[in-house]
Amino acid sequence: xxxxxxxxxxxxxxxxxxxxxxxxxxxxxxxxxxxxxxxxxxxxxxxxxxxxxxxxxxxxxxxxxxxxxxxxxxxxxxxxxxxxxxxxxxxxxxxxxxxxxxxxxxxxxxxxxxxxxxxxxxxxxxxxxxxxxxxxxxxxxxxxxxxxxxxxxxxxxxxxxxxxxxxxxxxxxxxxxxxxxxxxxxxxxxxxxxxxxxxxxxxxxxxxxxxxxxxxxxxxxxxxxxxxxxxxxxxxxxxxxxxxxxxxxxxxxxxxxxxxxxxxxxxxxxxxxxxxxxxxxxxxxxxxxxxxxxxxxxxxxxxxxxxxxxxxxxxxxxxxxxxxxxxxxxxxxxxxxxxxxxxxxxxxxxxxxxxxxxxxxxxxxxxxxxxxxxxxxxxxxxxxxxxxxx
Numbered sequence: 001x002x003x004x005x006x007x008x009x010x011x012x013x014x015x016x017x018x019x020x021x022x023x024x025x026x027x028x029x030x031x032x033x034x035x036x037x038x039x040x041x042x043x044x045x046x047x048x049x050x051x052x053x054x055x056x057x058x059x060x061x062x063x064x065x066x067x068x069x070x071x072x073x074x075x076x077x078x079x080x081x082x083x084x085x086x087x088x089x090x091x092x093x094x095x096x097x098x099x100x101x102x103x104x105x106x107x108x109x110x111x112x113x114x115x116x117x118x119x120x121x122x123x124x125x126x127x128x129x130x131x132x133x134x135x136x137x138x139x140x141x142x143x144x145x146x147x148x149x150x151x152x153x154x155x156x157x158x159x160x161x162x163x164x165x166x167x168x169x170x171x172x173x174x175x176x177x178x179x180x181x182x183x184x185x186x187x188x189x190x191x192x193x194x195x196x197x198x199x200x201x202x203x204x205x206x207x208x209x210x211x212x213x214x215x216x217x218x219x220x221x222x223x224x225x226x227x228x229x230x231x232x233x234x235x236x237x238x239x240x241x242x243x244x245x246x247x248x249x250x251x252x253x254x255x256x257x258x259x260x261x262x263x264x265x266x267x268x269x270x271x272x273x274x275x276x277x278x279x280x281x282x283x284x285x286x287x288x289x290x291x292x293x294x295x296x297x298x299x300x301x302x303x304x305x306x307x308x309x310x311x312x313x314x315x316x317x318x319x320x321x322x323x324x325x326x327x328x329x330x331x332x333x334x335x336x337x338x339x340x341x342x343x344x345x346x347x348x349x350x351x352x353x354x355x356x357x358x359x360x361x362x363x364x365x366x367x368x369x370x371x372x373x374x375x376x377x378x379x380x381x382x383x384x385x386x387x388x389x390x
Contacts, residue, residue, distance in 0.1 A: 034297035062086025124303030134319035156223035164257035174241035181354035202380035250302035329373035
């Protein structure tokens with residue numbers, strides 16, 4: 001969860017009004033920070049607490065020893081236990097109920113008590129489709145032209161006047177090396193063995209570290225169409241082979257969306273949440289008895305829906321997209337040969353270098369390749385995602 005650390009909102013056409021929500025902007029050096037999300041998914045939900053001095057350049061400190069609970073208005077109280085410094089997890093797996101309201105309670109070991117406003121849990125809205133489109137666009141860092149695939153989502157909601165959303169995503173993709181090592185060098189025994197496990201294809205994943213939000217307020221229809229989630233350039237590794245995109249769509253309240261909008265406007269530098277700035281946007285948390293006590297962050301209550309799609313290698317070729325293959329594995333630059341009996345003397349063998357093949361028909365010479373071009377585990381893991389072949 002990095003909603004409070006990296007702020008990058010896609011606010012398209014935000015000329016429309018959203019429901020009013022009171023926010024106080026004040027200058028401070030030391031602040032309490034709350035990062036909490038409750039959804040309709042049955043799981044152990046998490047609350048993160050810290051004290052930040054980072055407005056003066058110092059690192060945030062985790063807050064331990066607090067008493068944390070979530071109250072369902074008119075219903076149960078869910079206790080949370082600290083599982084690591086500053087991280088509190090619900091004792092029970094539970095799911096928020098759409099249409100119900102919830103309140104977060106926090107009491108520090110020094111007696112300071114904090115409470116959120118009463119937050120309504122919106123119903124989750126299904127994602128209609130996930131798709132990509134080849135797109136050339138201007139670079140934001142230089143005068144160059146970017147070539148890549150823009151991945152987008154569509155949705156619609158017939159039951160509300162307008163909807164607000166926050167998005168998270170996960171990218172899973174194959175990583176392949178051009179010269180997979182067929183032999184394993186056992187340095188302790190000084191023995192070369194045929195590998196039992198193929199190390200030519202691995203898997204890697206990336207999770208979103210930005211906050212993406214949008215509203216349908218002011219639109220003719222309560223739907224999002226071609227809403228951008230992630231842009232992948234042709235020089236990145238994700239689209240060279242099979243690629244999967246998993247998108248979580250959080251239906252959030254107008255107040256939560258307004259909070260993210262204000263936060264974006266207050267931090268136009270696009271730096272971290274703790275960059276020095278003129279003031280700080282406060283969320284829906286407050287001190288029980290001291291309204292001037294500085295506290296940041298937000299208790300987000302959301303209905304979440306998830307969808308995914310797998311894109312095979314070459315999926316966007318007919319649109320003109322061609323991923324760039326790395327040039328650091330040209331054979332003449334990374335290959336070496338050595339007599340098998342000289343392998344014990346080869347420095348870095350089994351770590352920086354691997355045996356690609358033995359010469360044929362006489363296997364008296366080993367072809368050595370740098371490990372980054374012969375062992376996919378240098379770039380990912382052999383563990384294939386469960387859904388990969390579905």
